Amino acid sequence: MPSAYYAPLDQPQTSSDDDEEEDIERHQQQQQNKRHQRRPKGAAPSIPFLKAHPHSPMAHLRGSSGVVGGRRRCLLPLLGALLFLIAFCYFTLGVDTRLALGLGGGGGASDDSDDGMHSLDGILSRALNETLHLCSEGLLDRRLYVQDKPMEQYGHLPIIYFVTPTYPRREQIPELTRLAHTLLHVPRLHWLVANDQEGCNMFMDMMLKKFGIPYTHLASPMPSNFRKAKPAPRGVANRRAALQWLRQRNLTNGILYFGDDDNTYDLRLFSEIRQTQRVSMFPVGFIADYGVSGPVVRKGKVVAFLDSWLAGRRWPVDMAGFAVNLEYMAQFPYVNMPYKPGFEEDRFLRSIGLRLDHIEPRGNNCTEILVWHTQTKNKKAAVVRLESEYLDGRSNLGALFRSLKIMGVASASDTEGPKALISKNGKAAAHSTILS
Structure with missing residues (x-):
């Protein structure tokens, strides 16, 4: 389901001057070019596609049969079509769609961001099509x-x-x-x-x-x-x-x-x-x-x-x-x-x-x-041992613990947790003494 989106405003966004950030699309394209140019240390330089040196072992294949030339004539149109398709997708698809396809363009990466960050964005980002x-x-x-x-x-x-x-x-x-x-x-x-x-x-x-x-x-x-x-x-x-x-x-x-x-x-x-x-x-x-x-x-x-x-x-x-x-x-x-x-x-x-x-x-x-940014220390909801027979209408405890359970603060149990102490005149008393 495509995401709903706003209609653009009439006035286009203007560019800034000295502190202007690089254009998102151009920068992403530059990042891709840099990645293509990188190669492991000590690796041999890249060889242009199907371009053999006159004295190389590939040169003898350029005989009268024209096998290499024929292949090149067949592959070049396919390569051109593929490059056109990639360019079309990059510049016409939305940011989120490009991220999902791994084409970059995730909103203007900073100059010091690395390639792993771009790929991770593509994996973790999702279009705004949340089910409400x-x-x-x-x-x-x-x-x-x-x-x-x-x-x-x-x-x-x-x-x-x-x-x-x-x-x-x-x-x-x-x-x-x-x-x-x-x-x-x-x-x-x-x-x-x-x-x-x-x-x-x-x-x-x-x-x-x-x-x-x-x-x-x-x-x-x-x-x-x-x-x-x-x-x-x-x-x-x-x-x-x-x-x-x-x-x-x-x-x-x-x-x-x-x-x-x-x-x-x-x-x-x-x-x-x-x-x-x-x-x-x-x-x-x-x-x-x-x-x-x-x-x-x-x-x-x-x-x-x-x-x-x-x-x-x-x-x-x-x-x-x-x-x-x-x-x-x-x-x-x-x-x-x-x-x-x-x-x-x-x-x-x-x-x-x-x-x-x-x-x-x-x-x-x-x-x-x-x-x-004040934060509260999170703790598990409390569980206290208080027999269910005493959580009826004879006192406030039944309604109180039902409310606490709904809020996720505390709950009463017949068998789990520390025994709930009920005191009178400074001394703990049995539940039956107070509540029966």
Whole structure:
């Protein structure tokens, strides 16, 4: 099934000057030419096709029979047709199709990227044709006031499409609850929650609905062939599903932002990214060895990047460190985010044709931290030994543990786990003493 895509805008994209990135197609062709020219050290030089030296052993075959000449006359048209077909495919097929066929063109590789990276992209990248499982959706903003102002005063603002990939775990519901209470202070926001789960989570449906924020709940499981990978490309299927949702609705007015459920957000961030014309960037705190990742700015322009893990990435930024204007993104019909851990941001930004002079520095010229990559230590859901006969209506424990089990936080068992202690006056008492 072909991917849905935006219609291109009327105004063509202009080229930049000194800091302009090389044209994607020309650069990929140069990379292919370099690979053809490489040969092992000490190897004999390549011999032009069917071109024999007059004194070589092949020369005697150029007799009156004209066998070689005849073969050449037969092969040259075939070779020409093959080269034409390759060129036609390269320059007419889309980026994702070329990647799938191993023809390169994956969005403008950087100068220091290696051939293995290109081939790996071709294996791991997929066209945006995700199957969407829409669990629930609330398009009406039921909040009457945001930051002490009535909602109608914010009607002129562009909508922020806040994409949150999430997955079932003990910390999922509390982290989504904490994030929701941040988003409650943000006007004109649509929350796209994509859950890495085969089916829909009814508890999450009810939770998202009660906040009153416009939302969409998607079930977007990671493809099974990636689940055993080390590391697994976590969150990619979720974000791809959200991109597909935006495309199917042909949304070209608003701001796209990828916001994880375990991050911490300064409310000023939302005011900053709402001004994005193409792509805005800003530093993210608590990232790897440097404790920060973000752009280097001189004279109001982004000139480089600070990040402790480069890996040949042209755009070494964190997923929470940029926002994209949907009208700008609509110019690129093959927006993609590959299943390649660590390179999701880089390949996504390449797929939207980002150039250095397009980037708008935010956060007071990238001197302030407006988003923190705070992470919660993941632990397995707790199991406590509490006899099922005491989980009836005689106390709150039955309803409490049913709720905890739905959220994936804890569960009660008759035989497993440490025995649940119930105390009174500072002393542990038998379950039967308290609950019977």
